[in-house]
Amino acid sequence: MFFQFLDPFKFDPTRHLDENGNFIKDDRITPFSVGKRACLGESLARMELFLFSATFFQHFEFLPENDGEIPVEEYEPGLVKSPKAFKVRAKERH
Numbered sequence: 001m002f003f004q005f006l007d008p009f010k011f012d013p014t015r016h017l018d019e020n021g022n023f024i025k026d027d028r029i030t031p032f033s034v035g036k037r038a039c040l041g042e043s044l045a046r047m048e049l050f051l052f053s054a055t056f057f058q059h060f061e062f063l064p065e066n067d068g069e070i071p072v073e074e075y076e077p078g079l080v081k082s083p084k085a086f087k088v089r090a091k092e093r094h
């Protein structure tokens with residue numbers, strides 16, 4: 001079955017949360033696969049990703065290359081939809 005989020009181009013992490021702010025588990029999103037051959041490193045990977053990104057955003061603020069110019073939303077063609085390369089400035093927070 002094909003499935004598409006409502007308003008898929010909108011950055012809206014709240015689509016994955018219920019009214020109490022808890023994560024809604026969705027079997028259609030399985031980055032670590034499911035079943036017998038599912039990823040053995042899932043909990044380690046989740047923990048590392050959390051620590052890595054939290055530390056990153058704690059220490060840096062990310063800004064467009066030129067103030068007020070948000071990069072255009074363009075994607076590389078392919079199996080996985082990835083954004084075309086763009087530059088950002090990482091400014092240390094203090």
Ligand code: HEM
Pocket residue numbers: 031032033036037038039040041042044045
């Ligand atoms: C973001 C990080 C990761 C993602 C997205 C990921 C994703 C996956 C996926 C999709 C599979 C299943 C592949 C298949 O269907 O054959 C898999 C298998 C596996 N992953 Fe990961 N993985 C991640 C990190 C890790 C880490 C950190 C470890 C170990 C420390 C790990 C260990 C394994 C192992 C051992 C398997 C094979 C399981 C089996 O076939 O019985 N992975 N992973």
